[in-house]
Amino acid sequence: MLPVKNVVILGDGAAGTIMANKLRMLTDVKETRISVVGNSTKHYFKPDGVHIPFKLKRYQNSVKPTRFLFNYGVEYIHDEVILIDVPHRTVQLKSGKGLSYDYLIIATGDRFDYNEIPGYIGEAKHFYDLPHTLELGNSLDSFKGGKIVIGPSSIPYQCPPAPYEFTFLLDQYLRGRGIRDKTEIHYIFPLNRVFTMQNVSDFIEKLFEERDIITHTLFNVESVNGLNKNVTSIEGESVSYDLLILVPPHKGQTVITKSELAGPGGYIDVDRHKLNYKDYDDVFAIGDATNLPISKAGATAHFESEYLANRLAHELSGNVYDEDYNGEIACTTITGAGRAMTLYFSYERPPRAIFQSKMDYLLKWTSADTYFSAMLRGIM
Numbered sequence: 398m399l400p401v402k403n404v405v406i407l408g409d410g411a412a413g414t415i416m417a418n419k420l421r422m423l424t425d426v427k428e429t430r431i432s433v434v435g436n437s438t439k440h441y442f443k444p445d446g447v448h449i450p451f452k453l454k455r456y457q458n459s460v461k462p463t464r465f466l467f468n469y470g471v472e473y474i475h476d477e478v479i480l481i482d483v484p485h486r487t488v489q490l491k492s493g494k495g496l497s498y499d500y501l502i503i504a505t506g507d508r509f510d511y512n513e514i515p516g517y518i519g520e521a522k523h524f525y526d527l528p529h530t531l532e533l534g535n536s537l538d539s540f541k542g543g544k545i546v547i548g549p550s551s552i553p554y555q556c557p558p559a560p561y562e563f564t565f566l567l568d569q570y571l572r573g574r575g576i577r578d579k580t581e582i583h584y585i586f587p588l589n590r591v592f593t594m595q596n597v598s599d600f601i602e603k604l605f606e607e608r609d610i611i612t613h614t615l616f617n618v619e620s621v622n623g624l625n626k627n628v629t630s631i632e633g634e635s636v637s638y639d640l641l642i643l644v645p646p647h648k649g650q651t652v653i654t655k656s657e658l659a660g661p662g663g664y665i666d667v668d669r670h671k672l673n674y675k676d677y678d679d680v681f682a683i684g685d686a687t688n689l690p691i692s693k694a695g696a697t698a699h700f701e702s703e704y705l706a707n708r709l710a711h712e713l714s715g716n717v718y719d720e721d722y723n724g725e726i727a728c729t730t731i732t733g734a735g736r737a738m739t740l741y742f743s744y745e746r747p748p749r750a751i752f753q754s755k756m757d758y759l760l761k762w763t764s765a766d767t768y769f770s771a772m773l774r775g776i777m
């Protein structure tokens with residue numbers, strides 16, 4: 398009998414969970430041990446953050462206990478990774494335990510670096526994690542009209558469409574409360590357009606105009622002044638606000654930098670078609686932890702896991718897998734009241750932004766259920 402192979406996955410979020418469950422389905426428990434190390438107790442479905450502050454969804458349905466999301470045969474280790482030693486094929490955990498691996502998959506996601514923006518803490522609101530999303534809901538409840546400034550503070554950030562999705566729902570919410578005519582919405586964006594991809598940007602910009610949403614492009618946030626109530630960009634523009642909703646600056650995890658797998662930004666460079674780190678054929682990174690241009694979406698984590706699980710299953714059974722990951726993803730984004738648009742694209746094929754529908758919105762609306770029952774479980 399061949400010795401048991403150890404696959405170690407770091408990170409218990411979208412990418413780590415999908416990867417573990419998919420690989421488990423394709424491999425034999427007697428031949429391959431799959432261990433996941435993660436430090437979360439609850440798994441929050443982040444896309445619901447655009448609905449929760451407007452009471453369009455109950456947060457209780459967007460959270461599940463992490464431990465129970467792994468399929469039979471996946472070992473879950475609740476701990477924190479403090480060092481990854483690639484040359485020696487080992488990982489050190491905070492508890493003092495060490496793990497060795499035959500294959501390592503890094504899926505530790507990213508983190509918010511509030512200190513990048515002086516004045517952010519205590520002043521700006523956001524909807525990028527559950528506690529802040531609930532807090533923002535309270536701020537909106539007590540909002541009576543005025544000027545709302547919203548947007549990402551810098552690039553990269555998770556789910557590039559999320560700020561515009563939130564803005565469309567904000568517009569709808571204010572109309573519903575009868576205070577839209579008393580409110581100015583200002584959308585700020587770091588590039589010279591309102592979205593990363595040009596054709597999607599053109600589409601969104603037109604919808605913004607129809608809804609009197611004012612845009613400020615080339616706006617990379619430098620600082621927030623809570624006393625004067627204004628936000629200033631590196632480019633030198635200042636915009637005043639009554640309510641500031643700012644996606645926080647993102648960075649890779651500190652353990653990645655500490656382990657010398659990336660520079661200060663903390664994102665791991667991987668081969669865009671094979672997902673392996675440098676020349677190592679046993680170390681991979683997936684999800685938000687990578688430097689890939691299409692990363693920072695659960696949809697990417699999903700498609701990458703599909704590719705990598707197939708590849709490892711072949712290799713673990715002694716076969717060669719010579720397929721490439723082509724950057725393919727599908728992502729449904731809200732474009733207005735009860736409307737959404739699904740974007741399909743890959744490295745070579747840009748998305749077509751031409752069609753929004755109620756059906757796409759329903760797809761988005763039900764996505765937490767699909768996510769917890771099927772996607773995370775590895776069955777789609």
Ligand SMILES: Cc1cc2nc3c(=O)[nH]c(=O)nc-3n(C[C@H](O)[C@H](O)[C@H](O)COP(=O)(O)OP(=O)(O)OC[C@H]3O[C@@H](n4cnc5c(N)ncnc54)[C@H](O)[C@@H]3O)c2cc1C
Pocket residue numbers: 407408409410411412413434435436437443444445446447476477478479504505506507524525526555556559650652683684685686692693694695696697698728729
């Ligand atoms: C508001 C919002 C809306 C979004 N909407 C969409 C959408 O509509 N569609 C879409 O595709 N994507 C969307 N996303 C993005 C999506 O949620 C993320 O891209 C996805 O969660 C990335 O998965 P991940 O596993 O790489 O990272 P995460 O899900 O963040 O998981 C990383 C995990 O690693 C753990 N971890 C980190 N460091 C350590 C350590 N040192 N030791 C142990 N464990 C560690 C963390 O606890 C965490 O559980 C949205 C995100 C936000 C914030």
